[in-house]
Amino acid sequence: MSDRVYVDATYKSLNKLDEELCGDRVEIHQGKDYAIVVLSDGLGSGVKANILATLTSKIISTMIQNGATLEDTVDTIVHTLPVCKVRGVAYSTFGILRIGYDRQAYLVEFDCPGCIMVRGNRLIPIEYTTREIAGKVIREARFTVEVGDVLALMSDGVVYAGIGELLNLGWDWDNVAKYMAEHAGSVSTSARITSMLSRACDDLYDHKPGDDTTVATVKIIPQKVVSLFSGPPVDPADDARLVQDFMAPEGMKIVCGGSSANLAARELHREITTELDYENPDVPPIAKIKGIDLVTEGVLTLRKTVEIIRAYLANPTEKINIDLIDENHGAAMMAKILMEDCTHLHLFIGKAINPAHQNPNLPVDLSIKLHILEELYKLMKQAGKVVTRKFY
Incomplete structure (x- = not known):
C-alpha cells in the first residue's frame, strides 16, 4: 500500500436549550482524492441561524467541490446571505478543512474558534496567514498531516461550554485543546472522538446547552x-x-x-x-x-x-x-x-x-x-x- 491516507470524519451537534433547529451546520464530502469538512455557525440561534448556516455550508462545499477559488466562494457567501435586521450583519462564521489523500491539508477559517490538531498526545501548532477577501479577514494554513493525526473544527458553543454553570468563563480554546491532547490521540475513530467531545460539552452545560454546540473531528488513518x-x-x-x-x-x-x-x-x-x-x-x-x-x-x-x-x-x-x-x-x-x-x-x-x-x-x-x-x-x-x- 502507498503512503496515501484516508480521512475519517464525523460531527455531532447539540441544539441550544429549547430550540428545535440547530444554528450550526456541517457538510462532509469524501471525494476521489480528498475529503472536505465545512462547519458553519449561523448568527444567533433557531430558524434564522439554521438557514444562514445551511446556506453557508452548502455554498462553500458545492463551490469548492466544483473547483471554485476561495475568493469567489467567500464573495458569493457575502452577497448571498440575507441581512439580520436586528444586528445589521449577514454572515455565518465558518471553517473549511480540505485534506488530500496524499496528506496535504488546506485550512480556511473566518471568525470561528481555531482548528485543534493533535499528534499522539501533543498539540501541534498551526501556522496561519491572513488576508482580506470581500471585506472579510480570512485565516489560511497549508500543512502536511500524518497517520494518527486528529483535527477538530468547532462552533463557539464548544469554547463557551459551562459558562455561567460549572465554569465562570466557559471551557475556552486552550482547555479544549488540552483535553484533546490528553484523550483524542488514543481513541480509534473519529466517531468515538466526536462523541467524547460532545458528551464533555453536554456535561459542562449540565445538559442544558446555552448555545448551539457542534464538533466536527477528523482522524487520519491509513487506507484499509x-x-x-x-x-x-x-x-x-x-x-x-x-x-x-x-x-x-x-x-x-x-x-x-x-x-x-x-x-x-x-x-x-x-x-x-x-x-x-x-x-x-x-x-x-x-x-x-x-x-x-x-x-x-x-x-x-x-x-x-x-x-x-x-x-x-x-x-x-x-x-x-x-x-x-x-x-x-x-x-x-x-x-x-x-x-x-x-x-x-x-x-x-x-x-x-x-x-x-x-x-x-x-x-x-x-x-x-x-x-x-x-x-x-x-x-x-x-x-x-x-x-x-x-x-x-
Whole structure:
C-alpha cells in the first residue's frame, strides 16, 4: 500500500436549550482524492441561524467541490446571505478543512474558534496567514498531516461550554485543546472522538446547552482494504477463480455463508471449524478458516450487520450505536470491521440462488441474500467508503 491516507470524519451537534433547529451546520464530502469538512455557525440561534448556516455550508462545499477559488466562494457567501435586521450583519462564521489523500491539508477559517490538531498526545501548532477577501479577514494554513493525526473544527458553543454553570468563563480554546491532547490521540475513530467531545460539552452545560454546540473531528488513518465474499458462483467452474480473486487484494478477509465458507476452505485446502458459543441467540456462531479474518453464517448475520450499520450511520456518535458494534457476535464483528477498519471494500458476490433464501413474494431470480448485499453496498457508499463489487 502507498503512503496515501484516508480521512475519517464525523460531527455531532447539540441544539441550544429549547430550540428545535440547530444554528450550526456541517457538510462532509469524501471525494476521489480528498475529503472536505465545512462547519458553519449561523448568527444567533433557531430558524434564522439554521438557514444562514445551511446556506453557508452548502455554498462553500458545492463551490469548492466544483473547483471554485476561495475568493469567489467567500464573495458569493457575502452577497448571498440575507441581512439580520436586528444586528445589521449577514454572515455565518465558518471553517473549511480540505485534506488530500496524499496528506496535504488546506485550512480556511473566518471568525470561528481555531482548528485543534493533535499528534499522539501533543498539540501541534498551526501556522496561519491572513488576508482580506470581500471585506472579510480570512485565516489560511497549508500543512502536511500524518497517520494518527486528529483535527477538530468547532462552533463557539464548544469554547463557551459551562459558562455561567460549572465554569465562570466557559471551557475556552486552550482547555479544549488540552483535553484533546490528553484523550483524542488514543481513541480509534473519529466517531468515538466526536462523541467524547460532545458528551464533555453536554456535561459542562449540565445538559442544558446555552448555545448551539457542534464538533466536527477528523482522524487520519491509513487506507484499509477489506474483501468480503458471499455466495457461490452460478457456474461451479468459476469456484477457483472467485476464491483466487477474493484472496488477491491485501487486507482483511470476510466470508459470509456456510456454502461460501465450505467453498473457500475447499479451494484453499484448509480446514473449517465452527465456534459453538452463541453470544447472541439471534445471530449464528462464527467459524474459523486459517487466513480468513472472519467467517460467518449468511443471511441472518448479514441482515443483522446491515441493521447495526444503518443505526450507526444514522448517528455514529451516539454511545448506544457505538456499543452495538462492540458486541461479541458475528454481525457486530463484521459491522465493526466495515465501519472502523475499512476504507476500501471489495465485494465478491456469487449469484447462485439458494432455495432456502427464496421469498415466494419476490421474483424468482432475486434472492434475499443478494437484496441484503445490495443494501450493504449502498450503506458502505453512504459511509464514504470506496466500494467495488464483482459478480460471479
